[in-house]
Amino acid sequence: MNPCRRRNKPKVSDGLPNASMFSAVISLVNSTLGAGMLGIPLAYAKAGLLPAILMHITMAIMSLISFYFLVYVTDAMEQYTLGEIAETIFGLKGVVIIELCNALYCFGSLWAYIILSASFLTSFLRGIGVAATNIFTKDWFIIILVAFFILQPLSWLPTLDSLRFTSFLGTASMSICVFVIIFRYFKPFDPTFHPQPPLIARPSLTLLQTFSTLTFAFGCQQNIPIIQGEIKGRLRKSMHKVSIMAISIVGAFYMFAGVFGYISFTDIFYTNPKSGNVLDLFADRDVFANIARICSLLTVMFCFPVNSLPTRLAIYNIISAFKTFRNRNRTPPIPLSTNSSHTNDADHIESDDKIVSNGIHTKTADETQPLLGEQPKQKRSKKRILIDSLIGSLLVLTAAILAAFVNKVNFVFDLVGSTAGVSIGFIIPAALYIKFIRNPEKFTKLNRTVDPRYPTMAADNEQRLRKILVPIGSRRDQETGEIVKLKKHRADRKLLLGIVVLVFGIVSGGLSLAMAIVYDTGLVKG
Secondary structure, eight states: OOOOOOOOOOOOBTTBOOBOHHHHHHHHHHHHOSGGGGGHHHHHHHHOHHHHHHHHHHHHHHHHHHHHHHHHHHHHHTOOSHHHHHHHHHOHHHHHHHHHHHHHHHHHHHHHHHHHHHHHHHHHHHHTTOOTTSGGGOHHHHHHHHIIIIIHHHTTOSOSGGGGGGTTHHHHHHHHHHHHHHHHHHSOSSTTOOOOOOOSOOOSGGGGHHHHHHHHHHOOGGGHHHHHHHBGGGOHHHHHHHHHHHHHHHHHHHHHHHHHHHHHHGGGGGTOTTTTSGGGGSOTTOHHHHHHHHHHHHHHHHHHHHHHHHHHHHHHHHHHHHHHHHHHHHSOOOOOOOSSOOOOOTTSOOSTTOEETTTEEOSOGGGSOOSSSOOOOOOOOHHHHHHHHHHHHHHHHHHHHHHHHOOOHHHHHHHHIIIIIHIIIIIHHHHHHHHHHHSHHHHOOSSOOOOTTOTTHHHHHHHHHHHHTSOTTEEEOTTTOOEEEOOHHHHTHHHHHHHHHHHHHHHHHHHHHHHIIIIITTSSOO
16 A cells, blocks of 8 residues: 555636546556555465465455445445544444554555565665674664654654655655566576475465455555545546456556566575565665665655554544543434434534645545645644644654564564554455345435536436335335345345455455464464
8 A cells, every 4th residue: 555645736616626537547557556565476476376366356346346236336326535434324433444444554564565665675685785794784773764764753743745746756666666576587686596486376364364464465455435526526436446446457567567577586585584575676786776766765754744644643533532422421412423314513523633634634525635635734732733743743753663683574564564554454345235235224324415417317316216115125116216135145245345354354365464463473483
C-alpha cells in the first residue's frame, strides 16, 4: 500500500464531484502501489513460481470482489467514508474497529518505513565507498538519525496539504524499481553470478505467508468510498471500471516485480536475512540499484507523515468513541442514523478530531478531505499543536525501537498484512456487505441525490432502488412489482459471495500469521 496518493485539485461544477475516471484510476493506483512491492519477490520465493502466481491472481480477484462490496454499499447508502458506513451499519463499535485496524495498519507502515530507510541509506553509503565498519553503515545508528532528525519533524505536520505535489512520487519510484529488477535480470551487475533455477513449486508451509505479503501490498480498500464520492456523477458502473483498471495495473506491476525478482536471485532469498527488501540483494555499487534506493527512500520519507497523521487521528477517534459510549451510558441513548436520510449528526462522535479512514471526516461527502484534491486548512490551538507533536514523537519513538530490535521488514509485512490488512481488505468489507443485503431497507438512502448533468439519473436511481431494496433470498416480481421469496437453493447466492470473502480473510489471515510467527522469528527453518 502507498498512501501517497495526492493529485491536483479536480475541477468542480457547482459543488458537484467532477473527477474523471482517469484521475480516479491514477488515485487508486497511487494509493495501492507502494513499498509493499519490495517484499513480493520473497513471497514468490517462499511459495515457488506457479503457486505464487496462482495466489497472486487469487488475491487480485478477492480484492476486486471486496471493492465491489464497498462500491455497492457506498452507492446504496450515499456515504463516502468507510468509517461513516461502518458507524451506520454497526454503530460506534464499528467506528472503533475501523479505527483500530486503520491505526495498526498505518503504524505497521511506519515501522516498515524506518527499516527500509535504514536499509536504503546503509546500502547507498557502502556503495559510494564508506567502509562497512563505519558507524554510518550500521542500521541502528541510521535508524536513530533518520527517525529523530528527519521523520520526527515530518510526523508533526497538521495536514497533508504540503505534500500534495508528491502524487506520482510513489508510483514513479516503484516503476523505477520494477525497471531495475527486470533490467538486471537480463543484464546482471556481476556477469559471473548465476543463481539456481527457480522452483516451480516449493513444498513448504511458508507459501501461506505469500497471502499476507500480497494483502499488505494490495491494501487500499478504505479509499474506495472516498474516491467514489469524488468521481463525476458518483456512478457505480464508473467506479467498477475504475476498480478493474486499477487492480489490473497494480497486479501487473506486482507480478513483474515478483517473477523477475525471484528468478534473479532464487536461492539467495533463503540465506540473506534482509531478503524481505529485494533492493538489498543488489550490489552496493550498482548505480541503477542505488537510483532505485534513493527514489524509494524519498518515497518512504514523504509517505511517513501520510501514515503518521492517520495513526494519530485514529487514536483521537478511538478516545472520542469511548467518551461517547460513556456519555450514552449516563444519558438516554440516541438512535443511530440508520434510515433513509442519514442526516442526524447527533449520534456521531462530537469532536474536531473525528477523522476516519486515513484522515477523512465522516459527516458528509462534502466535508471529506479529498483524495483527488487539496485538504482544507485547519486552525489548531497551541495545546493541540503540543499534543499532536507529542503523540507524533511517541509514534516515531515506538516505531524506531521496534525497527532497531526487529529489523526484518518481511516480518512486518506479514504481521500487518495478516492482521489489520485482512481486516480492512476482506473481513470488514464482507461483513458490511452481508449486514447490508440482509436488511437493505434499513440502510439504503431512499431520497437519492440527482446530478443535473445526467438527465436520466432520476429514472436510473429509481430502477436501482428497486433492485437494491430486494432483501437476500427474494426477488421482485416483474408483473406485480411485489417482493417474493426465492427457492432455497437460489436464495443464498449473494450471501454466499460475502461469506466466501469473509472466510477467505479469516482463514488466510490466521494461517499466514501463524506461519509468520513460526518461520520469520526463526522458531522453525523454512
